[in-house]
Amino acid sequence: DGGITQSPKYLFRKEGQNVTLSCEQNLNHDAMYWYRQDPGQGLRLIYYSQIVNDFQKGDIAEGYSVSREKKESFPLTVTSAQKNPTAFYLCASRPGQGSYNSPLHFGNGTRLTVT
Amino acid sequence: GQQLNQSPQSMFIQEGEDVSMNCTSSSIFNTWLWYKQDPGEGPVLLIALYKAGELTSNGRLTAQFGITRKDSFLNISASIPSDVGIYFCAAGGTSYGKLTFGQGTILTVHP
Numbered sequence: 001d002g003g004i005t006q007s008p009k010y011l012f013r014k015e016g017q018n019v020t021l022s023c024e025q026n027l028n029h030d031a032m033y034w035y036r037q038d039p040g041q042g043l044r045l046i047y048y049s050q051i052v053n054d055f056q057k058g059d060i061a062e063g064y065s066v067s068r069e070k071k072e073s074f075p076l077t078v079t080s081a082q083k084n085p086t087a088f089y090l091c092a093s094r095p096g097q098g099s100y101n102s103p104l105h106f107g108n109g110t111r112l113t114v115t
Numbered sequence: 116g117q118q119l120n121q122s123p124q125s126m127f128i129q130e131g132e133d134v135s136m137n138c139t140s141s142s143i144f145n146t147w148l149w150y151k152q153d154p155g156e157g158p159v160l161l162i163a164l165y166k167a168g169e170l171t172s173n174g175r176l177t178a179q180f181g182i183t184r185k186d187s188f189l190n191i192s193a194s195i196p197s198d199v200g201i202y203f204c205a206a207g208g209t210s211y212g213k214l215t216f217g218q219g220t221i222l223t224v225h226p
Contacts, residue, residue, distance in 0.1 A: 004157075006157075033213075035216075040124075040218060040219075041218060042119075042121075042203060042216040042217055042218045042219055043158075043203070043205075043216040044216075045213060045214075048213065058213070090157055090158070092157075103148050103160045103163050104148075104160075104205075104214060105160075106150075106157030106158050106159070107157050108155075108156050108157045109155070109156065109157050111155070
């Protein structure tokens with residue numbers, strides 16, 4: 001079955017440590033996205049990538065970094081510079097620029113807790 | 116940036132009742148989407164709307180793309196316990212497929 005896999009489901013880190021969240025898709029989608037979800041605030045865009053080796057900042061990119069070395073993979077690193085990293089992180093994908101109206105497909109998320 | 120105002124924030128209803136929620140924006144969008152999220156899971160697409168004035172149904176769900184392209188509503192008829200979850204509106208269709216999300220409506224259905 002095609003889909004988006006996020007791992008791990010739960011992640012715990014100490015403050016000051018960088019942590020990388022994995023996102024892999026086998027949908028052959030060109031575009032991939034990272035969203036952050038906090039209670040009562042909906043989903044906010046962190047970074048997105050329209051094509052391999054290219055990515056752009058979203059609305060809340062500070063304290064995060066990404067890479068897109070392969071079409072299937074879009075890992076997100078939460079750095080120690082992120083002031084409030086505890087949140088639910090969602091990865092999503094969609095077909096490329098020619099289908100800009102197509103909906104996003106979401107993974108099942110990673111819940112990150114930093115203490 | 117662009118914002119969507121989704122209401123109500125939460126709803127507590129009895130099984131069998133109908134539900135209505137809506138999203139409004141000061142910006143014009145080309146696409147309106149409605150997602151449902153179960154606890155600890157990713158959002159799942161319910162209905163996609165691509166044309167102003169469009170009314171689309173998916174089983175007990177009906178959604179409309181407002182004629183001004185600045186709003187959308189979702190109705191759920193004859194609610195059942197498995198309708199429980201968070202419902203999000205999302206709008207986009209402009210640059211690079213980025214979506215803007217509403218704050219979500221938390222739906223609780225009492226048997």
